Amino acid sequence: MCMDVLYGLHPVEEALRAGKRRFDRVLAARERRDERLEKLLAECRHAGVRISLEPREKLTQIARTAAHQGVVALVRPQEMLALEDLFAPDPGRANTARLILALDGVEDPQNLGALLRVADGAGVDGVLLTERRSAPLSPAALKAGAGAAEHLRIARVVNLVRALEELKRHNLWVCGLDERGTASYDQFDLTGDLVLVLGREGAGLHGLVRRTCDHLLRIPMAGKVSSLNVSTAGAVVLFEAARQRRAAAQPAASSVQNSAPRRSAARGAQKGLGS
Numbered sequence: 095m096c097m098d099v100l101y102g103l104h105p106v107e108e109a110l111r112a113g114k115r116r117f118d119r120v121l122a123a124r125e126r127r128d129e130r131l132e133k134l135l136a137e138c139r140h141a142g143v144r145i146s147l148e149p150r151e152k153l154t155q156i157a158r159t160a161a162h163q164g165v166v167a168l169v170r171p172q173e174m175l176a177l178e179d180l181f182a183p184d185p186g187r188a189n190t191a192r193l194i195l196a197l198d199g200v201e202d203p204q205n206l207g208a209l210l211r212v213a214d215g216a217g218v219d220g221v222l223l224t225e226r227r228s229a230p231l232s233p234a235a236l237k238a239g240a241g242a243a244e245h246l247r248i249a250r251v252v253n254l255v256r257a258l259e260e261l262k263r264h265n266l267w268v269c270g271l272d273e274r275g276t277a278s279y280d281q282f283d284l285t286g287d288l289v290l291v292l293g294r295e296g297a298g299l300h301g302l303v304r305r306t307c308d309h310l311l312r313i314p315m316a317g318k319v320s321s322l323n324v325s326t327a328g329a330v331v332l333f334e335a336a337r338q339r340r341a342a343a344q345p346a347a348s349s350v351q352n353s354a355p356r357r358s359a360a361r362g363a364q365k366g367l368g369s
Contacts, residue, residue, distance in 0.1 A: 274310065278311070
């Protein structure tokens with residue numbers, strides 16, 4: 095069976111932690127002996143994963159890069175979901191309203207990896223990729239994502255427009271990020287069931303995808319450059335959505351807290367921030 099290659103401490107550690115992948119083996123560089131690598135190898139042994147110590151050059155050959163940080167894992171390919179799997183919220187997250195990230199032809203593996211990392215951090219319920227004209231979940235993309243792909247629900251579709259129309263039928267609004275958009279992202283209500291669509295590097299959204307969107311949002315730019323890199327733009331809007339969703343949940347949380355006995359509140363105040 096064809097194996098996926100994961101390299102770098104974060105991707106291998108997160109794949110092991112997520113428990114969704116079947117490991118064939120982990121290769122560690124003989125030349126690197128430090129606490130962080132030793133901790134990862136101890137976790138691999140505890141999980142019953144085979145480990146072999148190899149020359150660094152062999153790891154570079156398998157990873158096709160010297161940026162492997164002394165560890166390479168051979169794992170079963172990640173299972174791609176169907177569009178239908180994204181209709182319901184991710185049961186592993188606390189979201190009440192659904193938030194899906196759809197990528198319209200992002201081709202750079204570094205951008206893809208960065209967006210997956212952002213999506214995980216912002217609490218999205220799923221990521222929608224296209225089968226053609228988009229970056230694959232390559233070792234480089236997985237390394238750039240620091241293992242975030244292991245914790246995300248990811249689906250691939252042949253036709254993004256049809257997929258967006260189907261998501262609409264399941265009561266999600268589709269918002270595209272476009273420099274020609276009329277609404278500023280931070281003035282738009284991002285708290286409901288929402289699909290955020292990001293376009294290609296440089297060219298942006300395809301015309302038909304743009305016309306399929308219910309709303310087009312823009313990021314106001316104060317400088318001479320008209321737009322941001324797609325992964326940076328995605329981070330700006332997704333974390334604004336996360337901020338709005340936290341703010342919308344605070345009144346309910348505050349009412350529950352205010353109804354608690356006074357002594358409980360006092361005890362909480364004594365513990366301080368970060369407790």
